[in-house]
Amino acid sequence: MFSKGFFIVSQFYPSYDGRNKKSYRMLFTHGYWLLHRDHNHVGEIFVFEQRDAAKRLYDFKVTTGERYGSKTSLRFHRAMTQKGAAAAVADGHGELLEYFSPTYQEAEEFARIAAERREQAYRDDVATYRALIEKAHERFPKMDRSAIPQPNEDNPHTEAIYLGHYAISLFRCGAISADEIDRAQKSSKNGFSDYRYAEDRYELVMVPN
Structure with missing residues (x-):
């Protein structure tokens, strides 16, 4: 069957264990996949068709490896769909193109940079x-x-x-x-919760005149 080549950027946190496929679940949000295990965020996977775009994100994600033991990689994999490529990398498959895991000192520095950001x-x-x-x-x-x-x-x-x-x-x-x-x-840099119509959440205290 027809398959397509994808470039995949992944960042797994120290608590991630890809050896057990049943230990995590993939959630698609904002164009990428979040990996959760027992309601904990343990990783992120981004899929691209162009290597240049994937490389730019990989270089940035390296600087966000603020936890000692985190693992960031750029891989190539052929799959029927982007989700299939993401799932394959979550299971440890794909040709490894680049890989980074910070030292303790690097993780501390990245954490400082991330806090400032x-x-x-x-x-x-x-x-x-x-x-x-x-x-x-x-x-x-x-x-x-x-x-x-x-x-x-x-x-x-x-x-x-x-x-x-x-x-x-x-x-x-x-x-x-x-x-x-x-x-x-x-335009929010940190995301938002949209409570515009949650009548039990906000009490109207001002009226234009």
């Missing part, structure tokens, strides 16, 4: 939500501003969450459009 991403999300919120209040200048979350320089993660919740409240009372909240959420 995450903090900057949260700061970017804070800026996005604050701009969206300010625009809404400029549109409705009589709306109470006292509930806007205060800046939290020491914890941009928490600040971004509170601002996201506040932006949802503005959306629910009509001060922010669906298109605006969509653009803000899709």
Whole structure:
């Protein structure tokens, strides 16, 4: 039967054991596969048709090997589908093209870099939500501003969450459009939980006038 060549980037964490196929499950999300075992995230697999694209991701994923014992590889495998190629690599198959497992010192350094990267991403999300919120209040200048979350320089993660919740409240009372909240959420560097229509989650406390 017809098969196609794929280039596969995988990153497995120390807790991953590919020797037992029944020990994990593959979940497809955002264009790649997550590997879970007992509800724990133990790896990621990305499948490409072009080697250059796979190589670029591999080089980046090497720098995210922030756990000592993690394993990052670039492999080539022929399969009927991308999912088949991903499953084969999860089971340890495929021609190994490149491989990296960090030393303890490298893992520590990558963890430091990753922490800085995450903090900057949260700061970017804070800026996005604050701009969206300010625009809404400029549109409705009589709306109470006292509930806007205060800046939290020491914890941009928490600040971004509170601002996201506040932006949802503005959306629910009509001060922010669906298109605006969509653009803000899709531009988030850290993902988001869309509670726009969860009536038991947010209490409407502001009304434009």
